[in-house]
Amino acid sequence: MANAAFPLVALLVAGCAALASATTFTVGDSQGWTTGVNYDSWASGKSFAVGDTLAFRYVSKAHTVTEVSKSGYDTCSGSGANALSDDDSGSTTVTITTPGTHYFICNVPGHCASGMKFAISVSATRSGASASAASPQVPATTASVVVAAAAGAAIKLALF
Numbered sequence: 001m002a003n004a005a006f007p008l009v010a011l012l013v014a015g016c017a018a019l020a021s022a023t024t025f026t027v028g029d030s031q032g033w034t035t036g037v038n039y040d041s042w043a044s045g046k047s048f049a050v051g052d053t054l055a056f057r058y059v060s061k062a063h064t065v066t067e068v069s070k071s072g073y074d075t076c077s078g079s080g081a082n083a084l085s086d087d088d089s090g091s092t093t094v095t096i097t098t099p100g101t102h103y104f105i106c107n108v109p110g111h112c113a114s115g116m117k118f119a120i121s122v123s124a125t126r127s128g129a130s131a132s133a134a135s136p137q138v139p140a141t142t143a144s145v146v147v148a149a150a151a152g153a154a155i156k157l158a159l160f
């Protein structure tokens with residue numbers, strides 16, 4: 001039984017490590033979310049993983065943060081079926097929950113076409129996180145107990 005449980009425990013440990021290393025990216029860094037910024041350059045070289053958060057800072061109502069489908073991205077259309085989510089509050093945070101390519105545009109007319117758009121490739125886990133999880137600093141038995149307790153707490157939270 002112990003052997004059968006081990007892969008699950010290892011998976012949980014890796015999952016916790018991935019959650020612990022989740023990163024918040026401020027889109028455009030100090031420039032924020034606005035016209036005149038090259039967001040492809042901003043995104044290039046960064047690695048995004050499930051659990052990471054994108055923080056968009058801009059003047060309320062001056063822009064939108066619209067996650068769109070690929071066709072919405074290609075055509076700069078953030079309306080109807082192309083729009084997966086949409087916000088213009090001025091402080092939008094998007095936590096990425098699924099791997100794959102995610103597309104964001106500003107849906108104010110003309111802004112997407114003039115550069116307020118970017119696509120990011122999101123991996124299921126952050127590379128490097130699993131390597132550190134493979135050499136825990138505490139004995140495996142202790143880690144298993146901690147993980148089991150955490151999993152139990154998470155299940156209770158999910159139930160209530």
Ligand SMILES: [Cu+2]
Pocket residue numbers: 034035062063064106107108111112116
């Ligand atoms: Cu805009």
